[in-house]
Amino acid sequence: MPTTPPQTEPRWLTPEEQHLWRTFMRMRQELDAQLARQIQAESDLSIADFSVLVVLTDVPDGRVRVLELARNLQWEKSRLSHHLARMVKRGLISRAECSEDGRGSFVLITDAGREAIEAAAPRHVELVRKLFFDPLSGEQLTQLTEISERILGAMQGCPALDPDS
Amino acid sequence: MPTTPPQTEPRWLTPEEQHLWRTFMRMRQELDAQLARQIQAESDLSIADFSVLVVLTDVPDGRVRVLELARNLQWEKSRLSHHLARMVKRGLISRAECSEDGRGSFVLITDAGREAIEAAAPRHVELVRKLFFDPLSGEQLTQLTEISERILGAMQGCPALDPDS
């Protein structure tokens, strides 16, 4: 029998499962797209810029180690490095070397950066509310929290094919 | 009073809302990443390739108009055009001109394309099950379906800043 061994017929999705999967994926995608378009149009920041700046404004001195950023955003270091370079070029952040660790480097938010995010944030939250929170009941919010945590949990246990971290 | 007019203090997220939003976003992101990595590693198709091929195999003759594809995937036509060009170059699909409409063009799946997706699909479904369906209870699946539909609905009504479609 020359067939590849463990080829039990895969458990394809039932019609309802398929419907859920497709709806979920489309929702994700559309949500991203809308948020991206809005933030881009109104503030000439990208979602990526925005999330970097959020982290920077969350810490008291607006100063974070690169690797800390990477862990926080769950980005690979390469992507982060490239992105930070662009953000420096646009004056949103700047860098400082790290005295404790000669290899390391700090990222710090500039005044322009702070200005940019403070201008963009209110409209952004407003849209997040309108598209994500407002359509859902309080009960659904609880449910979705639980659901997200479950799925996330299932993946943490799955070191699968994880290059970084 | 020189302040910009309708600047009532934005409704920032409460801690629970923030927790939900961040958990949800991280879940999305991690889910995407895992699926992308797996499919890439095992089949040298990308998620994008995969979803194009799925549409192509869904129709009886494996032949779809470009614009039909675009609507189906919700991609902008430019992205689709570029992507199709690459897929042609890799032999996964080919094209045929459209007799009914001289501007139009058909996309058709090649044997290589069919082979590629048939090889990739089973492992992919398996992973989707493992990461998305299995961790959730039947009740949660129902809830998530409802939730996704709600959010999606809220966005359909929002023609917002939609360049295409």
Added chain:
DNA sequence: CCCCATTGGTTGACATGTCATCCATGGGGG
């Protein structure tokens, strides 16, 4: 004290996505 594997981070080549523009056909009103 030195060697060397690890770690923090950058770089270059390349794949992918976006935006604006272009081009050819199609399909009506004048």
Added chain:
DNA sequence: CCCCCATGGATGACATGTCAACCAATGGGG
């Protein structure tokens, strides 16, 4: 019939992301 604009699609320039290789500082064992 012809003009003109809407439509289907391609293209080029550029922003962004990924992968693999690289480099310099670190920090332990021998």
